[in-house]
Amino acid sequence: MGWEHHFGTVWSGTLGALDAMQYLFDVWNKVAHRLKSAEHVLLFFDFDGTLTPIVDRPESTVLPAETRKLLRTLAKNRHYTVGIVSGRALADLKDKVDVDGIIYAGNHGLEIEGFGSNFLEPVAEEMRPFLQMLGQALSATLRGIKGVFVEDKGLTISVHYRSVDDTEERKVRDAFARVTDPLHVTGRIKVTQGKKVYEIRPPVDWDKGKAVAWLIANCRQARGKGGAVPLYLGDDLTDEDGFKVIEKTGGVSVFVGEGNFPSVARYFLKSPEEVTELLGML
Numbered sequence: 001m002g003w004e005h006h007f008g009t010v011w012s013g014t015l016g017a018l019d020a021m022q023y024l025f026d027v028w029n030k031v032a033h034r035l036k037s038a039e040h041v042l043l044f045f046d047f048d049g050t051l052t053p054i055v056d057r058p059e060s061t062v063l064p065a066e067t068r069k070l071l072r073t074l075a076k077n078r079h080y081t082v083g084i085v086s087g088r089a090l091a092d093l094k095d096k097v098d099v100d101g102i103i104y105a106g107n108h109g110l111e112i113e114g115f116g117s118n119f120l121e122p123v124a125e126e127m128r129p130f131l132q133m134l135g136q137a138l139s140a141t142l143r144g145i146k147g148v149f150v151e152d153k154g155l156t157i158s159v160h161y162r163s164v165d166d167t168e169e170r171k172v173r174d175a176f177a178r179v180t181d182p183l184h185v186t187g188r189i190k191v192t193q194g195k196k197v198y199e200i201r202p203p204v205d206w207d208k209g210k211a212v213a214w215l216i217a218n219c220r221q222a223r224g225k226g227g228a229v230p231l232y233l234g235d236d237l238t239d240e241d242g243f244k245v246i247e248k249t250g251g252v253s254v255f256v257g258e259g260n261f262p263s264v265a266r267y268f269l270k271s272p273e274e275v276t277e278l279l280g281m282l
């Protein structure tokens with residue numbers, strides 16, 4: 001009973017709050033009116049699977065030129081503040097997005113750059129050497145399995161298995177659990193799961209939701225826009241924390257994917273292509 005049990009509880013919690021999501025473009029007039037009449041709008045996006053389609057290897061992801069152009073236009077518009085909140089390392093995320101004048105939150109918000117100042121979660125920073133060793137141990141343990149890829153993201157570790165043969169996925173899971181369970185049950189690390197990826201994080205009470213709440217509070221204060229309306233778009237389990245915060249703060253939460261997925265988001269769009277379309281409409 002290790003991280004899988006923990007993961008199971010996350011799922012049932014999500015399912016418990018399940019309400020049918022509305023297709024955003026069906027109710028666009030209503031939402032657009034709300035955004036237009038707000039004194040300011042905070043646009044937060046996840047990156048992989050939200051702004052870009054998911055690909056086999058995370059390093060080959062490319063942000064479509066059209067999407068980048070629209071993000072640049074929005075970044076210059078005084079009605080909006082744009083932020084990208086991703087599981088990627090901050091430097092990697094900035095490199096992939098390449099848009100000036102926006103907020104970047106890397107490693108699920110453990111490292112944030114924007115408002116002319118930086119945030120770095122101190123416990124996570126302290127654990128950097130430990131995680132590096134753990135990443136090396138995982139690489140050694142998983143070496144025999146074809147297609148598995150251990151990514152050292154500095155403050156977190158990702159184990160990608162999208163390219164692993166279906167019949168070998170169990171092997172990845174078992175080997176991963178063998179290394180991480182003892183550390184997980186003693187509270188030395190946190191383990192989460194995304195789309196064909198296991199993630200190891202430092203044991204701090206911080207996730208995309210906490211990062212988004214922090215960003216909303218900071219934006220409202222720094223820009224003197226107490227009534228700013230936040231939007232959050234995401235496609236994966238880790239984004240559910242973001243949706244919950246958005247729902248609590250009276251914002252607009254948009255799940256990217258098929259609308260029958262159990263998400264706490266209020267609205268959905270079907271694909272990153274539709275997200276690009278939305279950027280154009282904004």
Ligand SMILES: [Mg+2]
Pocket residue numbers: 046047048049050234235236
């Ligand atoms: Mg994603």
